[in-house]
Amino acid sequence: MPDVLLVYPPMKEVEIADHLGLPYIAAYLREKGMSVQIIDTKIEGWSPKQAIEEISKMPTKVIGITLPFQIYALEVLNFISALREKTTAHISVGGIFPTFAYREILERYPCIDSVVLGEGEVTFYDLAKSILENKNWKEIHGIAYRESEGIQNTPFRPLVKDLNGLPFPARDNLPRIYEKTKVASVISSRGCYASCSFCSVVPFYEKFGPRIRLRDPENVVDELEMLVKEYKVENVIFCDANFTVSKERAAKIATEIIRRKLKLRYAIESRVTEVDEKLFKLLKESGLRRVFLGLESGSQSMLNRFRKDVTVEQNLRALEILSKLDLYVSPGFIMFDDRTSLEELQENVRFLRTIRQITGKKIRPVDITTKLLPLSGTEFERYLKEKGKYRGDVFSFNYKIEDPSVRFIYYFLKFFGTIISYLKKLFPGEDWDKKWLKS
The missing domain is CATH 3.80.30.20 (tm_1862 like domain)
Structure with missing residues (x-):
């Protein structure tokens, strides 16, 4: 059972491509000793319903889902809402759009537990580590979440200073993606x-x-x-x-x-x-x-x-x-x-x-x-x-x-x-x- 699932969600109008956001996060988490599985629903050819069925079979405590395109946000968020009914895992989303629209996302979609603000590598690692170790993940810098009194966000996390220090992205799905594209x-x-x-x-x-x-x-x-x-x-x-x-x-x-x-x-x-x-x-x-x-x-x-x-x-x-x-x-x-x-x-x-x-x-x-x-x-x-x-x-x-x-x-x-x-x-x-x- 992987510690973390990283999911590229189904988006009807988006073609198969070698997206690197999740592979960068996966590589960083693996370097820190976490087991990670990257699921690209597009390359798997899954419909939203199939994706939910397959992901729900994979027991894990943390699911990270990228939300890369604002114009397809409703499609992805509705997918996450349906996925929530099949899993008790902590669901976190990230990307440029969620960073700016985290309040609207968390207010409208209770299916989401947290939003990663800014770059994902370090923040998502700290978040996943806290959840896996049953610690208070709401103290992690660089996230937003929901409380009874409203939407909260923790202090921003600075950007990675040296990009050369990051591991190359995990290329788990590249052979199949390259075969297609x-x-x-x-x-x-x-x-x-x-x-x-x-x-x-x-x-x-x-x-x-x-x-x-x-x-x-x-x-x-x-x-x-x-x-x-x-x-x-x-x-x-x-x-x-x-x-x-x-x-x-x-x-x-x-x-x-x-x-x-x-x-x-x-x-x-x-x-x-x-x-x-x-x-x-x-x-x-x-x-x-x-x-x-x-x-x-x-x-x-x-x-x-x-x-x-x-x-x-x-x-x-x-x-x-x-x-x-x-x-x-x-x-x-x-x-x-x-x-x-x-x-x-x-x-x-x-x-x-x-x-x-x-x-x-x-x-x-x-x-x-x-x-x-x-x-x-x-x-x-x-x-x-x-x-x-x-x-x-x-x-x-x-x-x-x-x-x-x-x-x-x-x-x-x-x-x-x-x-x-x-x-x-x-x-x-x-x-x-x-x-x-x-x-």
Whole structure:
């Protein structure tokens, strides 16, 4: 019987992927002598009902469940409610969303015993240890819980100072995940230095410490080498919010990959201001094939509202460099927010035509129905609430586009976008997200 079960819950619209949150926690707990079983319900192919039946057969005192996506929170929380009827184990949830919305979660869902606030490795270990030893777990720093007098939270726990000191994530399910996806994940840093109004990553980390921490290049490539030698991995996605936050470190990682003769294709995320031809030429030599680029808009007024601290010209320049190097681009793009005007829509349409001319077929198609999400903890969420525009709650949120003409266009595109998505499922074509694996 494992001391702890760590569960990646069923989410209907989320595809199988190599998620690393729970594997990092599992590795840390195992290093401390705990027995841990990681259950990925997606790779098991379990429905919510099947997952509950299987998990309830595994006697344990502690169950940790990740809640990674706010837009799927209700689905996961309803799953946990049903699981609670089948187990007496302590159920704890964690992630960026629960860290900001722990009060709403604990008030509405009595099935949950505690919420881990911030990074999970050390806090969840201390929590599990206290429960297993029958000690007062409510004294653990970095958690929130329910009392008769209301929701309580203990003092925040600081972030892990040295990421190099953490064990590599436990790769229990990687062989089966890799068989399905042909991609493994690596996290070489945590956080970001930018101040984008829609992003919850920076608010999450700066709540407990520095905005960004970096692993040493050698430590990163040690993990890559382990993946190549032990798991025969050929394709990697770096899940950093910004892999090129330090150009010098990125160059050292590339140089070390080349020096060790690791045969890899990999994908990264970068800000347009860090797309430098010399650096990206080196990265390509070491195996870079795809770049997720946070363009977000082709309208300068929208970029300013999003606090991107970039210009439309810088967006285009970055694309020109990546196109010259024949690198595949996955663009981040947001067509609508509450203040989008017809003029801004026209600017975005012209921009999208321009980037298609620049990149040809080496760019993933943009979803033109994308609407800015007011995620918990973000500046955009605070703005909407201050202006009285926020509708709903953290589990089901919305807002109205001010301009009635733009609002009509949004719903018109959304309607036809739904039809197109349905047809794509019926008649699947080329998987754009996998094109870089073949280059």
